Every structure is written in C-alpha cells, then in structure tokens.
Amino acid sequence: MEKETERKIIHVDMDAFYASVEQMDYPELKGKPVAVGGNRQRGVVAAASYEARKFGIHSAMPSKIAASKCKDLVFVKPRFERYRELSHQIREIFFRYTDLVEPLSLDEAYLDVTENKMGISTATDIALEIKKAIKDEIGLTASAGVSINKFLAKIASDYRKPNGIFIIKPHQVIPFIEKLPIEKFFGVGKKTAEKMHSLDIKTGADLRNKSIKELIKYFGKQGRYFYSVSRGEDFRKVNPNRIRKSVGAENTFAISLKTKTEIWEALQPIAEKCWKRYKQSDANAHTITLKIKFDDFKQITRSKSYEEAIESANLFDQGLESLMQSFELSQSVRLVGCSLSNFEIEEKVGENGQMTLGF
Template sequence: MLSDLPIRKIIHVDMDAFYASVAQLDAPELKGKAIAVGGGGPRGVISAASYEARQFGVKSAMSGQLALKLCPDLIFVKTDFERYRSISNQIRAIFLDYTDLVEPLSLDEAYLDVTENKKGLYSASLIAEDIRQRIYDEVGLTASAGISINKFIAKVASDYNKPNGQKTVNPEDVLPFLEALDIRKFYGVGKVTAEKMYQKGIFTGKDLKSKSLEYLKTHFGKSGAYYYDVVRGIHTSEVKPNRIRKSLAAERTFSENLSSEIFMLEKLKLIAEEVSKRLHKNNVSGKTITLKIKYSDFTLQTRSKTLPYYVKEAALILETAKDLLYQDRLNNSVRLLGISLSNLNTNAKIPKKGKADNSTISVQLKLKF
C-alpha cells in the first residue's frame, strides 16, 4: 500500500541537452543552430544533439553520416569532457547548498532528497525552481526537474516538461499520474520491452496495473516484480550520496576497420593508458579486465580475465588486454576496441552523511510538494 510507505521529497534534476548546450554556451554563434557533439568523420558516432538538431531526428548514438542526411546543415563539435566535468562540479555545488543527500547519476543529472533541507524550505517544488534559476544565473544553462515522493516518479516527471521546465507529482496525484502514463515513459521499460508489452495489450500504466504479479513475472522475468511495484507508486530506493563505482573503462572507434591483431596493439596501448589515467584520478584499482571488441558488422564480443591482485598501471592492464586479444581468433575486421576494469577495490562501505529518516510516515493527501 502506498499509504504505508516512507514519504520523501525527491527532486530529479536533468540538464537540457547538456553537452550540446555547453558547446553553445562556449560558442554563442552556435546558439539556435543544429549541432551534434562528436560524430565527425566517416565513422563518427554522435554523443549528443542540440534541440534544434533533434527536430530533424538527430539523436545520440546515431552515426554522423546518417545525421547529415537528416540534417544537411548540421554542425559537428568536438567533445570536451574536462569542460563538462568542470561545469558539472559547479552545478553539484549548487545542489549541496540545499542538501547533502545528492546522488549523481552522470555529469548531467542527479537525485536530491530535500525532505529535510539546509534552507528550511517546506516546498520541494520551490526548491527545484530555485535550483534551476541558480543554474541558469550562475552557469548559463537550463535544467528540467521532476518532483515527487520517490526516485522513480521524480525521474519520470523530469522528462515531462523538457526543456527548461519542471513537473510536480503530489502524493494524491501519484496513482492517477502513473495510470495515465504511456508505458514507454516508464523508466526501465526499453524499446524491446515496450514492444513486448504492446503485443500483450499493455499500453498505459493502467493496463500494466491490471496484470497480476504472477503474470508479470511469467512474461517479464525478474523485472516483473519491479513493474508491479512502480506502477503502484512503490519504489523504496533511497538517495545515496556515496554511490560506489563498479567499473572504469575507455574505448576507441577506428577511422578504418582493423583486420590484424598486430595493428591493434598500438590502439590498445593508448586505451590502456587512458584507463590507467582514470583509475589514478579516482584512486582505485581493479582485478577484472575486460576487452570489448566490436566488429565491422556491429556484433559485439567481450573477453575477461580476473587477476589475483589489483592493478591500475597501464603496462599491467595492456599486458592482460593483449592476452585477451590473442586468446581467440577474431570473427571479422574490428571497428572498436575497449578496455574496462571492474571488481574494484571500492567494496568497503562508505559512511553515509546526513541519512534521511526512513521511519514510516503515513501519506497526507494534502501534503504539498
């Protein structure tokens, strides 16, 4: 029952077309124009697109060549992750002015638990407005926000009035909101799952809610229980300010397909050095090294090896990656190589600061967000 759950005030802040907006911020002549971050060159893949480009159907993970066909006037700009991280840190500092319970999901989005906040403000909606205004005034970018009783609904709501808007789902509105929601809007329902649900007559939250727990488990496996709960507004995951990193990786897409392991060694060396750099920066090491291989026909293969000791030096990472490369014959010419380290030495629990009170609070239908 929703009325038996802890009630929190959760905000999900999502920057609007972050990478592209940063490019337009740094180069004002690009404002109002269709731009794509990354994707330049014959083999490039787009990392992000401005809203002007999205109107033509340009989107992330699309090849630059296809994007140009859709939008002939598309302007390509290079990625600049150091710049993105710098701005992300500015934005996070604004979040921390309101609460210590900030859980970053990426450089451009985060959850905030403002049930108890540093400003002593009662309304989470007003806090979200204040945060978005400060991001615009101090950083020069726009953000969207979703506000509700848990992380799931807040995230869904943040996409509701994009760009540069926000959506509040009050406790009394949670169930009607979810019942009317298109199933494609449910966080955690991907394209393949949505198609499967359509085939079974599930188009909205109301349709999903009509299915029993047993039915959803039978047809959607382990995810069935998740779908059963979230459509009823049940999602008890807390905002965790100290999320433990599980892996670090780097990869490269080549301008021309490579057909010999010998030609790949130089590329692997550069990738291993980048992974090592990121490990040192985050002060972590790992035991499991995974080699990612994407072939010219876009099929993907991974090969892994777990070492008896932690590593973060480029030479040791490269040595293992080479062993994995030579472990078996390649299926085809290769367009991408990547190296990731997992099983990191971050397993020790990090003390939580300012953890919210998780005692059960009855839902007050007139509680204002």
C-alpha cells in the first residue's frame, strides 16, 4: 500500500454554482441576492448567491423563510440542463490533468494528481491552473483544497471561499487537525458535536487523545473513522468510476395536495421521470422509496424492497401504489418524490500513481 504522503489530492468546489450561473447568464442579477428554486410563498432554496448568504439564506431553507430574511431576494427557477452542460465543460478541464476524477455532484469533484498528464511538479500549481481555466473559459470561479487525502482536501477547499485556494502540506497535517474545531470534521453533525462536547472533545487534538476503544464505545462504527481522520489518515482512493447509489425525482407544488387521489395523480409524471433516469443508469435496483413532505415541512419516506431486481415499470408502479397505502394523510402535501436504490453494481476503482512529487 502506498504511503499517505505519496498522494496529492485536489478538491475543487464551484462557488455558489447554480446562483453564479444565473448571475453569469443574466448580468442584471450580478451583485443581487439570488435564490435558485422556489418562490416567495412556496418551495425550497436549492442554492443561494453569496449576496443572499449574508442574510443567513442557505440551501434547503424553505423559500418563505428565505424571503422573510431578505426583502430584495430574487427567486429564479433552476435550469438543471444548463448546470449539467457547464459541469461537463468543467470536468473536461479536469481531464486535461488527470483521468482520476471523482465527481461528487455537478459542482464538486476530487482529483488525484499524484501523477498528472502535464508533468507539473506540484498539486498547488495544477489547482491554480484549473481555477484559471474555469474562470477564463467558462466565466465562473471555483475554490480548491490541496492535501494528501480526500478528507483534508475537502476541508481545505472551504477555507478560502469564494475563489480561493488552501493547501495543507504533509508536515502541516497534524498541527492543522489538532487546532480544527470538531464541528469542521465531516461526519460531525449537530447532535454528534453536542455529544462530543459533553465528552470534552472540542478540537482535533481532543479527539486524537481518545483511544479507538473509547470512540467505538461512544460512536459505534463511526468511532473508527474519527480515530483515523484525527490522525490525518484517509485511505480512500479517488474513484473515477464512482456510481450513484440511487436515482429519483420529486416536485414541490404551488398548491398543496389534499387527497391521496391528488397525490397519486401528481406522482405519475414524477414516477415516469424517475423510471426514465433509472433505465438510463444501467443499474439494477432492489428498493422503491416514496417521499412525502407535508405543509409543516415534516417529511416521511416509505420503502419497499424486493429480492429480484426491479426490471419493469409495472412493478415500479405497483410498488409505489402499495407505498401510497402505507401512510396516513393527516394534512396537505407540498412535495412528492420517489426513487429507486439498493443497486447491484460492482464499483471499479482505478489505480493511483506511485510517483512522489513536490507538493
């Protein structure tokens, strides 16, 4: 196994991607607080411009709450085809430097540049070139994190946003982690952070002082992960063949649905879109999931699994119909969605290079 310090990983994260695309394509939106998704009365914010974030607006926030925080907030409808088009162009820039590119979403990806196609000696120079190419050729800004593994690179990319770069060199890893607030560790949510604070774990140094036995006792399987990353260890490879774990579709309605008949009728085009994506994914799913969000934003999911792969639209339809009968309709519904998951796909992992270069 190659040593951790032999790898050079870049995490590239586009800055407020959806909102920035809208501001680029529609110059009249530049400098204004923009929310992609929803409207002043309904829906959910999919992305917020940096001008909007100053008001405390963020993705997944109910649009009505976002509107109350900023009276000048501009709502725009998402254009996912446009975002996918630009995401593809950005990915082509990545491939100039390495084939080891692992997209996490439309707006972020890991790159392993331990060996690179351009013969550039440092990962930092590659990251700077990529940022410049994205700006010059596409017109958008990106932030980049550079370090020895995925965990550190992803944390680093968030340190100088927007349009920044942050490098954690091999000799800086332990000092950096020791000072890192526990809330900055990926995998530490609000509840986990509260639990850690109750155990007097407030920084990476505090976490590092706990034995693996203690961490497993308090956090179960996740304790092993905390033990490793607190020591700067993350042996996950950049997987260029990363496969999505589910396909789905959903819709938020301008007028709430009040009966199961209305929900079922509204679900039909959503299910059709989901099935089309599933067939294009070349996957074999074993689980169907129905998602319902009520007017008070409470959400329920109901799932049904099968031993055999789901191969017909008729079976998918029957599964959704069965799930529709499995919940009580206590109030009006604002969002309906469905998905297919539990894929039986063998993921292939590319081999990383062995060359050790300057950082």
